Structure formats: C-alpha cells, structure tokens
Amino acid sequence: MESDYEHPTAIDDLTPKMKLRGTVRRVALFGAFVDVGVGQDGLVHISEISSERINRVADVLSPGDEVTVWVKAVDVERGRISLTMIEPPERTMQDLRPGMMLTGTVTKLMPYGAFVDIGVGRDGLVHISEMSTDYVKHPSEVVGEGEEVMVRVVNVNRRKGQIQLSMKDLPADEIEDEEEEEALSTAMELALKEALARKKSKSQERQKKRGSRPAHDELDEIFSRTLKLQRD
Template sequence: MKGQKNNNYRHMLVDLKPSMKLEGQVTKLGLFGAFVDVGAEREGLVHISMLKRGHVNRAEDVVQEGQKVEVWIHRVDPNAGRLELTMIKPIQLKWDKIKPGLKLKGEVVRLEKFGAFVDVGAERPGLVHVSELSTEYVSDPSDVVKVGDEIEVSVVDINRKKRQIRLSMKEVALEVEDDEEATDEVPTAMEFALRQALQHSDNKEPEIQSSPRRNQNREQKELEDILDRTLKHRVRTASSSE
C-alpha cells in the first residue's frame, strides 16, 4: 500500500468513526486475529475476541485469507495510524430505549417451532412467538417468515433482568388494518359536501314539468348552489369549533 496517494483510498482514517460499517477483505491471519483491508491508509485489525460472539480458538476457524467480510469500526486513532475493527455488530438499541409499543425494523436470524428470533439492534434478538406472527393461525413460523427476512415488529414486553424482548408482527398488522379502515370510513370535506348536496336534491319537492333542457339547467344550478352553501357551512362550522 506504500506509494499510494491519499485520493486512491476509499476511506481516510480521519473520516472514520466508531460503529461505522465497512466492507473489506481479509489479508492476513495471526494468533491474535485477522487483518482486513477496508480501503483506508492502514489495514485494520479484528482481534480474535471480536471475530464473533463466544470463544474463538483460532482466527482461521472463523475467516480465511481473501474472504470478503463486513466489519464495524471499534476504535480509530488517525495520529497513531491505528485502526481496530470488529465483526460483531455493535449494539444500536440500548435497553433503556426499549419500551412496549415501540415499532422497530429487524432481521429474522433464527427460526424455532415456537417462533422467530429477530435482530432489532439490541444486545440480544427478540422473540416473535408463533401466536404473534400473524392475525391468522400459524402452525409453522417458516410459513410466514424466513431467515434473512427484513420485517417490522412492535415491542410487546421486555424483561431487562433476563435480557428478553417479546415482539409482535400481529400488532403491526392490526394497526395497519385499523388505519386503512379509518381512512375508508372518514369522508373528505368534498365528499361530505357532495353527499349533502345529493341528499338535499333528492328531498326537494317535484316541480311543474317543463322542457328537458330547462329542467336540466335548473337542476344543475340548484346542485351547484347547494354544494356552495354546504361548503360555506362546513367552513363556518370548522372556524367556530376552533
């Protein structure tokens, strides 16, 4: 990498921040971890303890030279030319921010007979119980979601002591249905005015028959007058209520 100009780098160390996600390629393995080229002035080191969650005996048990990987910035010191990386996704959602009713987007990471585990950026994945996967009966979670699916969920309950999060897809679906029904049921001001106008027009007493053209013109004018009065009445009512 010596002799390269700064403008050939995809990233400059001074621009990198902790938790920033990057893509890179493993260039060398050692007893203490793996070096990864992310396109910066220096290769970054993923310490063996940061290759994955849990104990790792050897770096080659997790990655191989030449492998493309996703990494996150752990620490960066531009003055010292030091770049520390991690392959463990940083926690984006802290426990004190998780509350019932909170809407989140996440990725399905594991399926069990009793439900689906979803990574929402917290310390641990949350569980969508099989009964919370859909508004309809579900016998097998794989009938609704697959590993890798991006889904929207709602927090049902949390147990900070046990580090457990209960999630629901059903709650999100029910809220969407309620919103759609509310939108269908509430008419706009124009729709309301037209309904009122048509209703008043239907209730008017029949007049003495005259020529078809004259009747048509009169009915059109009456409808326009009724519509105009109705709209003005709606505006006055809205203003007085404020």
C-alpha cells in the same frame, strides 16, 4: 465505492461505524492487526472477521492484505482500536424502544415462537402467544422462514441481548383502516348532501312556478334520516 471510505489521520478522529480501508500488518491466533492510517494499528478479533465461523485467522488473512473494516470502539487514552470486518447494521439494540414498529424477516421457527431479523445484529423473538389474537398451535400456521413481517417491540434486555417482539396490536394498520373508513363515509355523505341540495333546488323552482312555498321541513327530515342510516 471509494467515496464511502473515511480517511482519518489520528486516533482522535475515529468514531464507531466509521468505514475504513486498511492493511493487515500481522496475524495472531486471536485476530489480525490492521493499519488504518492513524499511527496505531487496530485489532480485528477472529470473531469479527466473518459472520461465518473461522478456525484459523491465517486461513483467511495474511500480512499485506488490503481489507475493509469498520470501527467498533476506540479507547484514546489506552491507544486501543477495535475493528470489525462485518458491516455493522444501521440500527442497533441501543436504538430500540418499546412500541417501535419495525419490518423484519423470519429467520427461524421453533415450537415456542419465531425469530425475526430486524436489522440490529441480533434476532428478536415473537413468542407464539404474540403471533395472533387467535389460538396458534404452531408458528408455521402464521409465518414461514424467509417471510417479511411487521412487528412491534415489546421489551429489550440489553444486558442479556434479548429482544421481545409481537405481531399483535399493530396500531398502524388500525389507524389506516379507520382513516379509510372515515374518508369513505365523508365522501358518501357529501355526495348525498349535494344530491339532496339539487333536489331541493329543483323543488323550490317548481314551487315558485306554482306560487307556493317548498316543503323545507320534509326535505330536511329526509336528509337527516338518510345520514343517520349511513353512519349506522
């Protein structure tokens, strides 16, 4: 959509991930120079033209081509603009923190684990020992390629570009189960309490008609024993 594009007029206006419309000015062996309307052409390196391998820039781009680019980095002092034609992910490795719960897609299975795309531009690894609390002989016993899974971030090594993930100890599921169990238990206790209260009320009415006091202690004991059995 046209409304998605930014329209900066100076290099100072550029920020990472900004979406721009540009015109290819010239191509080189290592990439293409693109005019994005700020008075300084930006460079799209050959590795940033497509997610697929490209052997020659001239095979896919020519001077005068209108292209969509995103800002990767800006060096205002040196007048350098780094661009990409690969749409950047919403989340990056810099955003990852140990303990984060994420949804990802299994992209590849190996004997030692599964690689999962969590939307940061680099797949994370769920080691086979982190796939289940039970023994797993091969990752295919637990997941398949293309399957959506819930994972927890264990560790992030930004220098090496490595992301360690786990499919074990997912607290969100445990909390949800505990809340459902607690809600069910509370509802049953309230229903039982109301039923016993009605029974007690009817008993009191009958006792009044007979002119004697109701057996309060006996009813209270029944109520307490029943609740104790329900909790156990």
